[in-house]
Structure formats: structure tokens, C-alpha cells
Amino acid sequence: MKAILDGSTIRIGPEGLSLYEQGGYGRPGERGLNLSCEEALYLIQRGKLEVEGFDFESLLMHSVNQPENGGTFLRSYIVYRDIRERGYAVQRGPHDFRVFRRGQKPGKGTTQYLIRVLSERDPVAFPILIREVATAEHMRKNFVYAVVDDEEELTYYDIRFHRPKARESISLETGISAVPMGFSAMVAGEGAILLESLWFGTRLDQNRLILSPPEVLYLLDQGLLSFSGSLIDRNGYYASALSADNELNEKLSVYSALRRLGFTPRTGYKFGHHFRVYTESNSHSAMLVHAITEGAEIPISTISRSVRMAHSVKKKMLFACVQNEEIVYIEFARIKL
Template identity: 50%
Template sequence: MKARIEDNKVLLGSEGYALYEQSGFGRPQKDGLRLSPVEALYLVYRGRIEIPGFDFDSLLVRFSEDAHMIRSFLVYRDIRERGYVVQTGPHDFRVFKRGEKPGKGESQYMVRVLSERDLIDFAVVQNEVKTTLNMRKQHVLAVVDDEFEITYYEVKIQKLPSLEVTPDPKPAVGILSSISVIITADADLGYDQAFYGKRLDEARIVLATVEATYLMEQGLVTIHLGEEILTPDGYCTLIRDSDPELDKKIAVYRHLRTLQYIPKTGYKFGHHFRVYSGRKIHSEMLVQAIDKGETLPMNSISRSVRMAHSVKKKMLFAGIHDEGIVFIEFARIKL
């Protein structure tokens, strides 16, 4: 079956309709079938069509003005050879359920193709996931590494439900030791039950900086500096130089506590927080705070997902936006 190139489009005559009817290739037109560059590459690669003057290598060069093309081809080929019908758009690809095709079924995945070195803008990801969700599909990233291996990630927006309200601890008085806050609190004040801080002895608890800030904001911890009371903003000013990520961590910590989750430091796992739901023994989530406009390279996200998977936790990135905090989950999947 012979095709031709016109204005960077690959066209087949009416005989091409069979490719669409049988396997979902291309888009039918009045006088034949229009193929996307990646579809044409695949069909030439498999010897199912011919384009005079081009073999696979020269056709790949012809379409390589798109620096994305080799990655797109590799992902397209991989998904096709897993038994799925694939069409281009509205992101990079839409993938139909196995055994289904255009006009006779519905798509299951919307796929975005990335390099391991691409920067992830969480605002962009959030908008794409919302679009996919509105279409009742699953949003998938197909990440091609520098050795051209492909890893698939499902990306979801996680709406954390509010948990059962637990009582606040009773007010306590603290002292400042450098940037650390130590409160006087025996067991009756409820700080142990609410999982704040680390007990120094039966009478004292040492608070993490984000915990101290939050408790000061709630009016539960008071620190006297001479005749004045240290304000939460004043405390943050004192400690901000020691933690450049303080503001975004406090914003996410505050939000999680408002929902009745228990965030504790995630340092041992290489992230901002490990998060407990209620009074469960083991944390269920790792959470990384992402400031407005912040980006992360995909290979960094990959490390985070692998770490979370190895310790049987969900990996959430808490994006701080004008409308509030949005939790985005990344998880490896097999198509």
C-alpha cells in the first residue's frame, strides 16, 4: 500500500480505509486516509505501507524537526505492540481499551510523552489531569529515559477527605533554645495523644519547627521573650534562614493538620513529610511541598515514586496554588 507526503501530512488513497477499519490507524477523509507522522513511521517500520523515496530511516529524519519524534515513535510502538489501538491527541496519544477502536469503543488512557530530563510544571500537570478526568480517562506519563527505556506513570489528583476531628491539646508554655521550641507538657495536656513533638522527659516535649509554628498559630503554645510574647511571624523570622523551604512546608503542614492528618518529618525517606491517617501505626503517604511556579525534573520525581513504592506508601506532591493546595499522586503502572 503506497502513501504520499503533502505538507508534512502522510496520505493514503481510499485503499487506506482498511487500516482504519481493521486497526484504527489514521483519520478518514473523503478521498482516503490521513496518517500522523508517528503512525506513518510505525506502518513503514512494519512494512505495511510504502512512501516512494523514503525508507524508515530517511522518514524519521524527515520528521525530526520535531525533537520529540523518536520518543513519540518508541512509545507509540510499545503501546501498539501491547495490543492497544492508539490515536494522536488530545495530549500526545489517546489509547483505547484492549479490543476496542475508534467508532467501536472508548479510549481508556490519555498519554503524555516525556524525557527523563523534562521539567515538570505542576500547574500544567494539574490542568492536564483535570482535563483527562473530565473526559473520564486515566492520565498517564510515558517517560523515555536516556537509554530509551519506557516507564509509565499514572497521575491523579488526590482529594484527601477530612478525618474524624480529634481534640486539640491544652495550652502549654514553651521556651526557645536557639530555633528549637521546648514546651512544658505532662501527659494530661494531650500532646502525646495528638502526636506533636518528641518527648524529652516526663515534663518536656521538643517540637519540630513546623509543629511549633502551627501550635503558636492556634494559640496553643506561648513563648515569652522578656515581657513580650513571641508571635508566629516573629518565630518564623528567627528560623527562616535555617530552613529556606520553611514557608511552603508550613503551608502544607497547616493544611494537613486542618484535615486531621498527622504529618511528621519525612527526612528518612528524603521528603518533607510522612503522613499518618488517624492513629494508624504506619504512615501511608510521603508528601513533598511544591511552591507556586516550582518545577522538578522528571528523574527526581522518579526517585520519589520508587522510594515511596519501596516502603509501601503513596507519593503525593502538594502543589501550592492561588486556589489552595492540590495533592498530585504519581504511581508507576504497567499498561
């Protein structure tokens, strides 16, 4: 089948409509079928198309060098080809690609995935990501990152909002006295026993419990803890703890929100994250949660390591974005299309 290059579009006459009807390629126009360069290259590789004045290599080079592609065309083509070879119809869409349900095609089918293409060195700007996930959710589609590494291999990540369901929480009826100990605080006696039963703190010995800064501040803010035998108050303790941990604000916001849901957040340091979170029971943590600021940017390579770690220990990987008084939980999961 013969085609010509017209700007950034490959045009075929009316005979090209069979490609659309049978395989979901291109978009019908007034004079035939309009193909994207990704579609044309794929069809050339499969021996189904000839573009006047170009072979595969020269058309690929032409597309890569177009200023509007910003040097990203090659990885876009690699993603397009991979999705096609997995048996899906795919078109340019509101993100980078829209992928139809397997066996369905444009015109009659339903879009299943909205795909954004990244390289392994790209940063993830969470304000943009949250908007894109919200758009996909509004359209009732799955939002996916297709990440192309430096060896041109692909990894797909399903990204969605996670809305935790609260479980019944146990409340304290009496205040407990604590002694500030640097950036921590110590509770002794009956108070230590009670807090430990609610999964606060770590045992120092049989009679004493050590509380972490988020635990201390949460209990102070709830009016369940007070300092005894010390001139330091909540604000003084907070200032001291903040001087040692510049992520304390975000961690405290997320810790408090998780506690209000009836969950048990504990340090996730050994997993490389802020919290491991127990949701259904306190015998196995279900999630790893990392608190981030509203405007956070994180390299996709860092997120990749996080997702792999979470998968290896059978947990969900969530980034908790602190937006004013709201916490937006974004879940990343590696998938196979």
C-alpha cells in the same frame, strides 16, 4: 499498500480505510486515509505499508528533522510503538497521544489514557501539569506521563489529583506553655504528655518534648500554644525559623492543612521528603508528601526517584502544591499499561 508523503501527513487512497476499520490506524479523509508519521513508520516496520520515495530510515530522519517536532519525534515514535505492541489503538490527541481501551478502536471505542511524552531530562512545570490533569479529569480519562530514558526505555506514570478524606481529629481544650529553643521549642510536664499523645513532638527525656518549627507555628496559630519566659512572640519565632528554612512557608501551609484533616504529618527526611503522613492510624504512614510552590518546576528524574522510594516503602507519593489558600495534591504512581 502504497502511500505518499504530503507535508507532515502520510496519505493513502480509499484502499487504506481498511487499516482504520480493522486496526484503528489514521483518520479517514476525503480521498482516503491520513496517517501520522508515527503510524506510517510503525506500519512500514510491520511490512504493511510503502511510502513513495522513502524507506523506514529516511522517513524517520525526515520526521526527526522537521522543525515543528523540536527534536522530540524519535521518543514520540518509541512511545507510539510500545503502546501499539501492548495491544492498544492509539492516535494523536489533545496531549501527545490518546489511547483507547484495549480491544477498542477510534470511531466506536472510548479513550482510556491521555499521554504526555517526556525525556528523562525534562522538567515538570506544575502549573501546566495541573491544567493537563484537570483536563483529563474533566474528560474522565487517565493522565499518563510516558518517560523515555537515554537508553530508549519507557516508564509510565499515572498522575491524578488526590483528595484526602478527613478523619475525626482530637482537639485540645487548654493552652500549653512552651519555651523557644533556637528553631524549635520545648514543652515540659503535663503539656508534653498531652501533645505526645496527639503525635506532636519528640521526647528529649521523660519530662520534656521538643517541637519542630511547623508544629510550633501550627499550635501557635491555633491558639493552643504560648511562649513562656521569653520576649519572643510568634512573628519573631517565625522570622527566626524562616531564616533557617526557605521552604518553611510551603511546609507550614501543607502541615496545617493535613492536621486540619485529622492526619498526623511527621518529618519525612529519611525518605527525602517533607512529611510522612499517617491517615487511617498512627502505626503506619500511608503517604509521602512534598510541599511545593504554585509555580514549581521539578526534573522528572527527581520525581522518578521519589516515586520509586515511595513504592519501596509502600506509600503513596504526593506533591502538595500551595496555591493561595488552597492545597492541590498531585499523586504520582508508576504503572504498566
